[in-house]
Amino acid sequence: MRAAYLEQFGPPDVIRYGELPDPEPGPNDVLVDVAVAAVNHVDTFVRSGAWRTPVPLPFVVGRDLAGTVAAAGPGAVGFAPGDRVWCNSLGYAGRQGAAAERAVVPADRLYRLPDGVDPADAAAVAHPAATAHLALFVHGRLRAGETVVVLGAGGNVGSALVLMAARAGARVVAVAHPRDTDRLVALGAAHTVDYRADGLTERLRELAPDGVDLFLDTSARNDLESAVDLLARRARIVLLAGLHTRPVLPAGKLYVKDCSLVGFAISQATGDELAGAARGLNRLLADGSLRPRRIEPMPLRAAAEAHRLVEEGKVAGKVVLHTG
Template sequence: MKAAVFTKTGPPNVIEVVDLPTPEPGECEVRIELGAASVNPIDTYIRSGAVPLPVQNPQIIGCDFAGTVTKVGSAVERFRPGDRVWGSNQTFFGRQGTFAEQIVVDEQWCNATPEGETDTEAAAGALVGITAHLGLHRTGQLQPGDSVFVNGGTGGVGSSVVQLAKATGAVVATTAGSPEKLERCRDLGADIAFDYRSHDLDEQIRAFLEQSERSGFDLWYETLRQPTLERTIGMMAEGGRIILMAGRDARPEFPLGSFYTQDLSIRGFAMFKASADEQRVCGEAINRLYEAGSWKPQIGTTMSLAEAAEAHRLQEANTLENEGTLSGKIVIVP
């Protein structure tokens, strides 16, 4: 079978497409004929060595997957051949990745794919959907009627936060960088979307809060790699929650006084450290939202397995260099 792998960490050109033996599932694993995989920033960090994790040699890249079960191990209980499944959290902690024609995955990381959802949609929504749900619900304790702010409402995580928060009954504010993207934010459910290039962005946000008769946001879901906590804290309601899930190298200034006098809290989390049970709760919730028409993963572009290195270059250009040329996920269709 064909697979995109690396044998040493480094830039995208360390990725090679090679022939590997078709894997056999272990007793708790399913073998999946891949329909689609997607690219995430964490994939590029693992490949580059920026995030040192145990890897195999060769290491198949990719966390997210969607496809059809072709074979199951002797102890598998939830799936059988022919079932369509999706999931994430591969590549981590020594597990092989997903950029291959056939993959084996422990059934605990798999979710049933809703009827009508394509493999490209399911793969595009895997990591970002679970991340958004974990941050909003397990970590952020989102309640109906809360006000939520998230930067980048057409990005992978941002668009997921907008949809999932709105489905919970929150008032959602977000940002984008073009008229087309601002309109897309509103289509996804945002109550208001601000142009982050505006010279008076903060004044516009505060005017929105005042018109909404709110003292600040109840939940701020931070997606930026360089957060400005002083600005964020100044826009929070008393008792508000700030969620951090990006910015490994960031060292922002922290206004302690205004933070504790407003009874605020900050929580950080890494999606890949959530247990399989925690992620399954998210997966089942996301499936229900898809079936209800409240969740549609955003696909920016599709590429082939042979273009895996170029897909990593495109992801890095938008994650690390802020090119703004991508809206939605990069999906690999083998």
């Protein structure tokens, strides 16, 4: 099979494109004919070695895919050849990646693709939307009626946070560029605020006079001093971006209000947590409300260039590699 793979860690040009042996599924695995594989920031962390995780060399890059079942092991109950499927947890923790013509997926990490959903759409939203689901409902413990502030709301994770929080009955304040206002309101934001505005913290306080219940910053600024000041009693901050930030934490203000701060990386999610997120994503994919903002299609052979563009912030939407 043709694949995008590594033989060493390093910059984007360490990615090779060429032939590798077809993977062999185990009894509880599913062999998938890959149609598309997405490129995420976390894929660049694994490739560069910035985020250490067990990987066998040569190592196929990529986490998310959508495709069709080619064969299923005897323990992979519920899957049959021809089934349309997606996955968002390959390419780390010892599992080979998604950027290949064929991939082996553990059956408990593979999910059916709803009828009528474009495989490229599913692959593009899989990582950011699952991240949003887990941040809100597992780590953020979101409840209906709460006020949620989302910084970086115009991005892939941010817009999914807005959609899911609003669907869950929360009042969402979205902080983003003004060009994203109409889209964020359509997704369910009660208020939008220009992230460049002077006095941003004061504006957020005006919109949430009783305090913010859940604060999420996907822009990776992680200004915890301002965030903690905005929190209501027993509010939560979920840290999910900003790998190299070193913010100041006003501990006193945090604990006297019974508030909590939790770090969250989807790579640490359990299989059950990912499956729960997949059920939520599939409902939103099926009803058409969850769609990527923009897809930038590229051929599989261009994986190294795709990684470079993502690392340099030159991608407006989501890069999806096509195997065909």
